[in-house]
Amino acid sequence: MTARTPVGVAVALGLVAGTAFLSRVPLSLRGPDESSLRLSWRLDPVSVASCRPRTEEELARLPTHMRTPTVCSGGTLPYSLTVAVDGRELIRDTVVASGARADRPMYVFRELGLDPGPRALDVAYLPLSGGGAQLPPGAPSLEWRGTVTAISGRVVLVTLDTAGRSLEVR
Amino acid sequence: MHRTITLLRGGSRRTLARLDGWMNALYGWRLNPLYHSGALVVTSFVVLLVSGLYLLVFYRIGSPHTSVAGITAQVWAGRWIRTLHRYASAVALVAALVHAVRMFAQGRAWGPRALAWVSGVALFCVFLLCGWTGYVMVWDEQAHLLAAEGARWLDALPIFSEPISRAFVGERPMPPAFFFLNLFAHIALPVGVALLLWIHVSRLARASLLPPRALLRGAVALLLVASVAWPIGVAPEADLLALPGRVPFDVLYGFWLPFTRPLGAGWVWLLGLLVVGILAAVPLLTRPTRRRRPPASVVNERFCTGCEQCYHDCPYEAIAMVRRSDGRDGWVARVDPGLCVSCGICAGSCAPMGVGPPGRTGRDQLERVRAFLDHVRPGADDIVLVACDRGSGGAAREERFLDAPVLPVSCSGSVHTSVIEYLVRAGAGGVLLVACPPRDCWNREGVGYLEARVHQGREAELKERVDRARVRIVYAAEAEPLRVAAALNGFRAEVKRLARATAEERIDVEAECEVPEASAAEVG
Structure with a gap:
């Protein structure tokens, strides 16, 4: 125990306290008046492929392990997504199925800043039929129109309802 | 890029040296965190x-x-x-x-x-x-x-x-x-x-x-x-529909x-x-250019007795013992240049001075000491500082420190005890070995070996014939010149109380350490 021991202990305590403080610094990562609009849902893709059975000749030309009975061409139906807040269009986009072969589920995941207060919201997620062709049966069309109240620090979430048939706001 | 790295290294080294000095003052070098x-x-x-x-x-x-x-x-x-x-x-x-x-x-x-x-x-x-x-x-x-x-x-x-x-x-x-x-x-x-x-x-x-x-x-x-x-x-539980505020x-x-x-x-x-x-x-x-890169240690098989001391002392397991290739029986040390960092500790551990980085083996160190003595000629009241050029309160950068001649070395662990003996027998009043604090030795174990060779008889030990009262070891970090100064002044006062040092006419430490061809042949 030397005269410097108390100073040494105090410095050590200070260093540990400083390190401990650094592990709990209060930090604010958003402004005081920030809220957000989040769109998030996922749907199975609607197939627009036309399929026909393979002919005997076609099958014979293929290796044994590749002899699938039908051959398809086409893909999945693209969708248009439009979002307007207070009459101002903020998103107009085309959504296609995910995956390298575009045969995986379609998803929407967007986030926009929103000023707090009541806002008129218009969301439309509609199938795109190329050149006025008839839409396949069962292709869902989703729309939501109404007023939402954006609260500071909160997210307005537009998603599918529990049945997965229409949009709802949470 | 190299210039930036050099500047960064210099700045961080200076800062660290200062912090080391403060922490040594508070906790001593043993407990410096x-x-x-x-x-x-x-x-x-x-x-x-x-x-x-x-x-x-x-x-x-x-x-x-x-x-x-x-x-x-x-x-x-x-x-x-x-x-x-x-x-x-x-x-x-x-x-x-x-x-x-x-x-x-x-x-x-x-x-x-x-x-x-x-x-x-x-x-x-x-x-x-x-x-x-x-x-x-x-x-x-x-x-x-x-x-x-x-x-x-x-x-x-x-x-x-x-x-x-x-x-x-x-x-x-x-x-x-x-x-x-x-x-x-x-x-x-x-x-x-x-x-x-x-x-x-x-x-x-x-x-x-x-x-x-x-x-x-x-x-x-x-x-x-x-x-x-x-x-x-x-903190409050994560709410996925909330934007995290002040956390x-x-x-x-x-x-x-x-x-x-x-x-x-x-x-x-x-x-x-x-x-x-x-x-x-x-x-x-940070790698030095090829020209400035310190060379790996080499073994002179003629002097190596196969005692294994360098093999045990090397902190990096860079030395292996292999069968001799010169026709003699037994083992000889071999350095792996891929593992050797050129610390020179092996030079200090080899009694017959047969291993070490080129230019820094025991024999090379003795050459340097002879040249140093020709140039400095220390008297009976003079203390010679043998200072590690990494720490030592910066003493190794000076030609004289508080009027004491300085012999800089790359690591105090690489100093062959013959160097100390030579200086004492040449008439220097005393030899102050200035080393880094042991836990800050850049080569890990150099300082510990120096201490053991001087005071505990570890190979290559300082011979009994050397008066230990004329040899002192002090640990000082780079930013602690005052510690060196205090040790030097205290040592000077002690040396003054000793009988006047006398210089020997003929000192041939090198020959005393050499293994004669005949006896070497008998090894193993």
Whole structure:
């Protein structure tokens, strides 16, 4: 125990306290008046492929392990997504199925800043039929129109309802 | 780039030297925590493992936040253990950073040391990841921020057909599978730490993984005191439909968050890889040019008796004993240039002066001493300083220190005891060996060997015929010239009280050490 021991202990305590403080610094990562609009849902893709059975000749030309009975061409139906807040269009986009072969589920995941207060919201997620062709049966069309109240620090979430048939706001 | 690195190294070395000096004044060199930064990381890691195992018993992946809140509510055996776990992780990171800066500043990251540096960088990254997963386990507002940010980065990789970030949008509650995966990572990563640690020290003959007992106890006691006195609380549970506001945030483990959030995920990956790449390239960036690179030790088989002393002393396991190739029976030392850092410790350990880096073997050292004596001619009242050019209060940079002639050496552990003997027998009043504090020896064990060779008869020992009253060892860090000055003045006063030193007419230490051809042939 030397005269410097108390100073040494105090410095050590200070260093540990400083390190401990650094592990709990209060930090604010958003402004005081920030809220957000989040769109998030996922749907199975609607197939627009036309399929026909393979002919005997076609099958014979293929290796044994590749002899699938039908051959398809086409893909999945693209969708248009439009979002307007207070009459101002903020998103107009085309959504296609995910995956390298575009045969995986379609998803929407967007986030926009929103000023707090009541806002008129218009969301439309509609199938795109190329050149006025008839839409396949069962292709869902989703729309939501109404007023939402954006609260500071909160997210307005537009998603599918529990049945997965229409949009709802949470 | 080289110029920037040199400037950075110079600046960090000066800063470290100053800090070392202050810490030595407070705690003495034995307990200076800056000298034990690497061992303190291991200490913290052990504390983390023990406290983590306890916390694991109470953690529930089905209700992470509630279980953590439950742990924190246990005043006697919950809150402080969780706090200890948190603070130990913070100390581990800070100590790792200090350790890395020291190695960088002292130029100990290139050549054979590159593996230790690169594995150290990997260890640091794994520690950061461990901390990340640890914070996510709590599932409070900070956890939400960290998890969402991590998911955003992963989404930038072209490997997922759907963004992972969608898991955190609030459509549905977080699935327990996520917390299971996170817990698995938090437990698996320390296994990686242990493996990397083994690689990190694999090059060393005698790695010191723990600090001295007093420092170990002190560090753990301090962590305990801080944990009890200033326990951490629990922030509100993560609400996926809320934008995190003011949160208690870990600057050490999440320092990057304020910088990465405004950036696109692609940029974050690019910058992250760039930073890791630069860190991993430090061995290349700090490597001296080929001309200035110190050469590896070589063995002169003619003098090597196969005594194995250099083989035992080498801190880097760079010396192996192999069968002789000169027709004589027995073993001879062989240096692996890929492992040798040219510390020269083997030169000091070889009694017949048969091994060492070219230009720095015992024989070369004697040549230098003869030239030094021709130039300086110390008198009976003069003290000669044999000073390590890394620390020694900067004495090695001077030709004379407080009017005492200075003989600079690359490491005090490389000084052959014949040099000391020669100086004393040449009539110098005394020889003051100025070494770095043992825990800051740039070559790990040099100072300890010097002490053992001078005072404990370790090969190559200082011969009995040398008056020990005329030899003194002092430890001084780079920023401690006053310590050297005090030791020099005290030693001068002591030498004055001794009988007047006399110079010998004929000193042939070299011949005395040489193994004659005939007797060498009899070895083995």
